[in-house]
Amino acid sequence: MEDSVNKIAVIGGGSWATAIVKILSDNLKEKEIFWWMRDEASVRHICKYQHNPNYLSSVEIKVKPENISTNVKDVISKADMVLLNVPAAFLKEALKDITADDLRGKKIISAIKGIVPDENQIIGEFMHSQFQIPLEDIVVISGPCHAEEVALEKLSYLTIACQDMNLACRFAQLINTRYIKTNSSDDIYGTEYGAVLKNIYAVASGICHGVGFGDNFQAVLISNAIREMSRFVDAIHPINRDIKESAYLGDLLVTSYSQFSRNRTFGNMIGKGYTVKSAQLEMNMIAEGYYAVNCIHQINKIHKVNMPIARAVYAVLYDKHAPNIEMKLLADELS
Ligand SMILES: NC(=O)c1ccc[n+]([C@@H]2O[C@H](COP(=O)([O-])OP(=O)(O)OC[C@H]3O[C@@H](n4cnc5c(N)ncnc54)[C@H](O)[C@@H]3O)[C@@H](O)[C@H]2O)c1
Ligand SMILES: O=P(O)(O)OC[C@H](O)CO
Numbered sequence: 001m002e003d004s005v006n007k008i009a010v011i012g013g014g015s016w017a018t019a020i021v022k023i024l025s026d027n028l029k030e031k032e033i034f035w036w037m038r039d040e041a042s043v044r045h046i047c048k049y050q051h052n053p054n055y056l057s058s059v060e061i062k063v064k065p066e067n068i069s070t071n072v073k074d075v076i077s078k079a080d081m082v083l084l085n086v087p088a089a090f091l092k093e094a095l096k097d098i099t100a101d102d103l104r105g106k107k108i109i110s111a112i113k114g115i116v117p118d119e120n121q122i123i124g125e126f127m128h129s130q131f132q133i134p135l136e137d138i139v140v141i142s143g144p145c146h147a148e149e150v151a152l153e154k155l156s157y158l159t160i161a162c163q164d165m166n167l168a169c170r171f172a173q174l175i176n177t178r179y180i181k182t183n184s185s186d187d188i189y190g191t192e193y194g195a196v197l198k199n200i201y202a203v204a205s206g207i208c209h210g211v212g213f214g215d216n217f218q219a220v221l222i223s224n225a226i227r228e229m230s231r232f233v234d235a236i237h238p239i240n241r242d243i244k245e246s247a248y249l250g251d252l253l254v255t256s257y258s259q260f261s262r263n264r265t266f267g268n269m270i271g272k273g274y275t276v277k278s279a280q281l282e283m284n285m286i287a288e289g290y291y292a293v294n295c296i297h298q299i300n301k302i303h304k305v306n307m308p309i310a311r312a313v314y315a316v317l318y319d320k321h322a323p324n325i326e327m328k329l330l331a332d333e334l335s
Contacts, residue, residue: 012085013037088114144254189237199289202263210271
């Protein structure tokens with residue numbers, strides 16, 4: 001991989017996939033980018049106008065038109081690195097025609113922050129168990145970074161997690177740009193679960209805002225959320241990690257406070273009285289936290305970690321408890 005031109009297949013056509021395509025194009029290392037998205041009309045539009053019509057439409061797309069396709073098998077076959085970037089809930093659907101043979105020998109990069117529903121697996125576990133990808137060939141991209149700020153070339157930091165630190169460093173060299181800096185980590189489980197949990201806490205943050213809590217309470221909520229995240233990731237994968245690093249605390253902060261956060265926006269609508277369906281319809285984007293809280297609820301039946309915030313979000317979204325009452329009950333449990 002080091003000596004030959006890197007061939008990278010980006011799988012997904014949403015905001016983050018579009019931002020990642022921009023980052024890869026702006027990075028100066030020689031590479032060829034292939035891009036899969038499910039929507040034929042979007043492919044045609046991008047090939048003709050060099051802009052994604054639905055997401056980050058200000059970004060100029062520099063991928064060759066012949067490399068953009070709705071044929072996932074074809075796109076994957078041309079690459080040696082496959083960068084997964086569809087919401088976790090749609091990953092199985094996106095890869096339904098792909099076999100372990102199609103992915104043999106390829107490096108898998110996950111930019112997804114979610115859990116595969118029904119399987120209740122983070123992306124690395126899913127790719128390892130379903131496609132026999134060796135764990136050391138799986139790379140996770142995480143950290144506090146909104147696609148919208150990438151479009152504006154605002155300075156951002158990404159964490160590249162991989163059990164093979166050489167691979168983490170090699171991939172980092174493909175995405176470092178003037179506005180993207182990278183850190184490396186070998187904590188693939190903590191990085192993935194941290195990203196999953198921060199989405200749930202952003203939904204909680206939005207619900208609290210929606211029902212009328214202010215900044216003072218929000219600060220207490222987030223202080224409790226980082227401790228809850230720490231308890232859970234330590235129970236799942238107990239290694240020596242600093243939860244204050246950007247991939248954990250940083251991502252929790254950006255998602256809980258930013259105007260760009262999908263999960264916070266979704267939670268805010270729920271707090272204001274929208275149903276889940278109507279909030280989802282209102283957004284052109286996906287709030288991973290909605291799906292993740294159900295998966296974490298199932299996973300935590302085994303681990304039994306004390307998770308009052310995730311429990312409250314689950315109660316509102318899945319047991320249909322009134323958001324204002326549930327958040328007041330939660331407030332009594334926080335300190
Ligand atoms: N947006 C960000 O700033 C950002 C940053 C880091 C990580 N991520 C992660 O990237 C992943 C992709 O999120 P995003 O923000 O790009 O998505 P998005 O919300 O911008 O776009 C939604 C995506 O989901 C697809 N989609 C919607 N309904 C679908 C369906 N029924 N079947 C199949 N696909 C469907 C759309 O085609 C689109 O690609 C998520 O795991 C997210 O957590 C996002
Ligand atoms: O803040 P959200 O909910 O849009 O999630 C996007 C990214 O995960 C932030 O790092």
